[in-house]
Amino acid sequence: MILPIYTYGQPVLRKVAEDITPDYPELKKLIENMFETMVHADGVGLAAPQIGLPIRVVTITLDPLSDEFPEFKDFNRAYINPHILEVGGEEVAMEEGCLSLPGIHETVKRGNRIHVKYMDENFVEHDEVVEGYLARVMQHEFDHLDGKMFIDHISPLRKQMIKGKLNTMLKGKARSSYKMKQIK
Ligand SMILES: [Zn+2]
Secondary structure, rough: OOOOOEOOOOHHHHHEEEEOOOOOHHHHHHHHHHHHHHHHOOOOEHHHHHHHEOEEEEEOHHHHHOOOOOOOOOOEEEEEEEEEEEEEEEEEEEEEEEOOOOOOOOOEEEEEEEEEEEEEEOOEEEEEEEEHHHHHHHHHHHHHHHOOOOHOOHHHHHHHOOOOHHHHHOOOOOOOOOOOEEOO
16 A cells, blocks of 8 residues: 655654554554655655654665665665664765755765664564665664654755755645645
8 A cells, every 4th residue: 555655744754663563453464555655656665654653664665776776676675673773884975865855966975884673563673784875775774763864864954955845845845646635
């Protein structure tokens, strides 16, 4: 089932999301819906707060990039209770967008390497050092679980430049190709 994506201004996007336990109701169905919603909206990542749930669940697909990067073929993963322990490596600047911020693309600097702990959908624990593009997507998505969005990482000047677009969202007048849940 395709779910509406909560946009900028929705309070759930600014909450610190909670860890879940294996008895979380219908988790498999939720993950399935998140994948469907993400793919339908042409996103590579989706965090549960973006569909209105303040819990630490994220889906990532890098499969759409596999023409250029064969190592991402069939990369479709769910992350439960992820926590970034350390960000390191070289700082890299790259343009980012977000399904909760339709029409906004800004350059964001992030470390190229992270140490991350999470569980997969079977609640098996993973402790990994991740580099490159996946490390960037993870930082963007896991930020959502701490109530942060990528625009929090841009300069005050750039923020000023996108103010009009943000205000459009706050008025509930943003447009996109997918279903959204705006605040008005
Ligand atoms: Zn996002």
